[in-house]
Amino acid sequence: MELVSGRWSNWSGGVRCKPRQVMAPREEVELAAAIRTARGCVRAPGTGHSFTPICTSDDTLLDLSAFQGLAGVNHEAQSATFRAATPLWAVGPALHAQGYALANMGDIDRQTVAGVVATGTHGTGRSLGSLSAQVTGFRLICADGEVLRCSASENSEIFDLGRVSIGTFGVMSEITLRVLPAYKLVEHNFALPIEELFERLDSLIVENRHFEFFWFPYANTAVCKSLNLSTAEAPAPRTAEQMYARGEVSGSFDMRTFIAINEVLPFAPFLLEGAHRLCSRLMPGPDKVRWSYEIFPSPRTVRFNEMEYAVAFEDGPACLKQIVDQIRAKRINTGFPIEYRIVKGDDIxxxxxxxxxxxTIAVHQYRKVDTTALFSACEEIFKQFGGRPHWGKRHSRTAADLAQIYPQYERFVGMREKLDPRGRFLNAHLRALFT
Ligand SMILES: Cc1cc2nc3c(=O)[nH]c(=O)nc-3n(C[C@H](O)[C@H](O)[C@H](O)COP(=O)(O)OP(=O)(O)OC[C@H]3O[C@@H](n4cnc5c(N)ncnc54)[C@H](O)[C@@H]3O)c2cc1C
Structure with a gap:
């Protein structure tokens, strides 16, 4: 964990804290002792890729960087156990060496396994759930230092509720995920006029294992991406070191142009239409075939803040159209596209x-640009559609809102209080949401 002048910061730079101490246990037993003896509020950040203050503590931060790597594979159950702070860029190569892969992944591979599970991080695909939905077990260190094994057969209620717990139940040391035999994907990138996209959307979603699109709201073109299983030849699979390095350099979309556009747009709103048309033309990358773990993530080197809501599958198109109408009507200035994805329902x-x-509909704003106009206009619409916010992305919902939009909210809060009655894992943001 990197602190600069004693301060921890998230990826976008929008969330900071100054912990009084950082504890870096190396083994589970040391982790349990650290939690038991730590002062004040205890938080365990992953790699800080959340845009909300869900990792911060001015008291104790836990540095879990020693908790990395594949701990075991269960071939019969088709599952793999990872130490909680394993970065996703290391997960793919480790599984590939055993003949396996994750069923789905999100846009990037910089986060940790525990970080993505804690927030319900997802990719896209009509028949595919979030990463949390792939969890079949975890080891949880509770506020009093007790270590619990949680699965459908052991501590099943904690397992049931704790697969998305934003780190409020305790600290996970290991997580077991369902896996599939390793597979290759063919990526196809293409542009469609917006009207045609909406006409064909249902079939694009059904006919492709993964389908998503990006819409620069002042342009009339959707930048589409599909991924499907392939048996075609692919280059040799990348190692963990190569995967790490690949995520730190810009991808096919010309990042220098994109940064320049985002630096200029706030001062030149008359360029919005032209810039969005240009970006829609530049963004589609080349088609390719690769092992799945190499295809899912793309480098994201231009920093931004983000809001994302999940609405009912059938409400997605209407919600998105209202958002774009609102952005245009209010002439909201943004240099980023809106991202639209599909996720299968679950029972978490x-x-x-x-x-x-x-x-899921995600809106982004360049890190140097104030997010208020864009995010508040969009959030009003998300609320009207009964949307639920991504836990790691900006929102302004209250505990009362959450109780309305999550039928199991009270049950979750009850378990959180039982596991951590003194609220040692709660910072101010989490205390406001979960007590
Ligand atoms: C560029 C970018 C792209 C993204 N793409 C996607 C995407 O495609 N899909 C999507 O759904 N989201 C996406 N996200 C959001 C991101 O996946 C989530 O915010 C995720 O939680 C970040 O993981 P992290 O390892 O950085 O965890 P952090 O943000 O550091 O922490 C997240 C939560 O996990 C908890 N946590 C971490 N470790 C543990 C542990 N060992 N035990 C218990 N709790 C723990 C933390 O306390 C915190 O509450 C993206 C974010 C960025 C910045």
Missing amino acids: ALSPFYGRDSA
């Missing part, structure tokens, strides 16, 4: 996908 209490297949 605080998952944004609880009980319903969902469409």
Whole structure:
């Protein structure tokens, strides 16, 4: 964990804290002792890729960087156990060496396994759930230092509720995920006029294992991406070191142009239409075939802040159209596209996908640009559609809102209080949401 002048910061730079101490246990038993003896509020950040203050503490931060690597594979159950702070860029190569892969991944591979599980991080695909939905077990260190094994057969209620717990139940030391035999994907990138996209959207979602699109809201073109299984030849699989390095350099989309556009746009709103048309033309990358773990993530080197909501699958198109109408009507200045994805419903209490297949709609704002105008206009619309916020992305919902939009909210809060009655894992943001 990197502190600069004693301060921890998230990826976008929008969330900071100054912990009084950082504890870096090396073994589970040391982790349990650290939690038991730590002062004040105890938080365990992953790699800080959340835009909300869900990792911060001015008292104790836990540095879990010693908790990395594949701990074991269960071939019969088709599952793999990772130490909680394993970065996703190391997960793919480790699984590939055993003949396996994750069923789905999100846009990047910089986060940790525990970080993505804690927030319900997802990719896209009509028949595919979030990463939390792939969890079959975890080891949880509770506030009093007790270590619990949680799965459908042991501590099943904690397992049931704790697969998306934003780190409020305790600290996970290991997580077991369902895996598939290793597979290759073919990536196809293409542009469609917006009207045609909406006409064909249902079939694009059904006919492709993964489908998503980006819409620069002042342009009339969707930048589409599909991924499907392939048996075609692919280059040799990348190692963990190569995966790490690849995520730190810009991808096919010309990042220098994109940064320049985002630096200029706030002072030149008359360029919005032209810039969005140009970006829509530049963004589609080349088609390719690669092993799945290499295809899912793309480098994201231009820093931004983000809001994302999950709405019912069938409400997605109407919600997105209202958002774009609103951005245009209010002439909101943004240099980023809106991202639209699909996630299968699940049964995890605080998952944004609880009980319903969902469409996720994400809006982004360049890190130097104030997010208020864009995010508040969009959030009003998300609320009207009964949307649920991504836990790691900006929102302004209250505990009362959450109790309304999550049918299992009270049950979750009850378990959180039972596991951590003194609220040692709660910072101010989490205390406001979960007490
Ligand atoms: C560029 C970018 C792209 C993204 N793409 C996607 C995407 O495609 N799909 C998507 O859904 N989200 C996406 N996100 C959001 C991101 O996946 C989530 O915010 C995720 O939680 C970040 O993981 P992290 O390892 O950085 O965890 P952090 O942000 O550091 O922490 C997240 C939460 O996990 C908890 N936590 C971490 N370790 C443990 C542990 N050992 N035990 C218990 N709790 C723990 C933390 O306390 C915190 O509450 C993206 C974010 C960025 C910045």
